[in-house]
Amino acid sequence: DVILQFTGRDRNRIAIESELLGALSIDVNKVLCLTGDQPAPDGPKAVNEYNGTGLIQLATHLSQGTISDGSAIDNAKTLYPGAADDLYQHQKNPEAITALMAKIALGARFVQTQYCFDIDVIRDYSDLLLRHQKPNDLKVLIGLGPLKSAKQANWMRKNLWGVNISDAIVERLENSAKPAQTGIEICQELITQIMTLPGIDGVHLMGPECERAAAKIISAFR
Numbered sequence: 001d002v003i004l005q006f007t008g009r010d011r012n013r014i015a016i017e018s019e020l021l022g023a024l025s026i027d028v029n030k031v032l033c034l035t036g037d038q039p040a041p042d043g044p045k046a047v048n049e050y051n052g053t054g055l056i057q058l059a060t061h062l063s064q065g066t067i068s069d070g071s072a073i074d075n076a077k078t079l080y081p082g083a084a085d086d087l088y089q090h091q092k093n094p095e096a097i098t099a100l101m102a103k104i105a106l107g108a109r110f111v112q113t114q115y116c117f118d119i120d121v122i123r124d125y126s127d128l129l130l131r132h133q134k135p136n137d138l139k140v141l142i143g144l145g146p147l148k149s150a151k152q153a154n155w156m157r158k159n160l161w162g163v164n165i166s167d168a169i170v171e172r173l174e175n176s177a178k179p180a181q182t183g184i185e186i187c188q189e190l191i192t193q194i195m196t197l198p199g200i201d202g203v204h205l206m207g208p209e210c211e212r213a214a215a216k217i218i219s220a221f222r
Contacts, residue, residue, distance in 0.1 A: 002028050008050030009036030017067050024077045032082045032112050056081040060107030083108040086162040087116045087125045110139040112204050114162035117169055119193045126199030140200050145207035147183035150174035187217050
């Protein structure tokens with residue numbers, strides 16, 4: 001299914017509601033609700049009427065058949081809002097699970113995480129969700145992607161928020177004669193292990209110009 005990634009940073013309530021209803025009109029009914037990276041002080045002005053949590057609440061409200069001013073929606077359809085999460089935050093901050101469970105209580109129907117290439121961290125996350133009574137209908141997708149080279153992996157872990165890639169993976173890519181193929185194999189190996197974890201429901205493959213490599217990974221599990 002298509003998952004629309006949506007931030008509250010750039011639009012006011014009228015524009016957000018219009019766009020979400022437009023998505024529903026073409027049967028795009030799943031939306032990852034994000035606050036959005038904030039612009040530099042000398043950059044464009046952000047709106048920020050809604051953060052990620054507010055978008056989850058708004059999507060849940062629209063699903064109940066009215067827009068925020070109480071006007072009825074003809075032939076209302078269900079929106080499935082999702083929450084973003086960072087597995088490493090849970091390693092550092094025991095309170096992070098409280099914030100995530102609050103988003104779930106407000107209506108989040110799925111969770112999509114930042115990149116994680118560490119099966120031990122993913123396993124701990126699965127156990128954490130189960131200890132906090134993860135709802136059976138909540139779907140959790142781990143962020144992965146086919147790394148093309150050690151250089152790319154190094155850049156990502158230094159410059160992208162929430163991305164941690166181990167030295168062992170970087171070294172494996174660096175020592176490979178075909179690093180792009182090795183990146184695909186790393187993803188496939190992780191997915192095979194993730195499939196055994198009861199608290200995890202799938203993966204989300206992402207990355208710049210990764211479509212062909214992602215297709216190869218997906219094909220291996222069909």
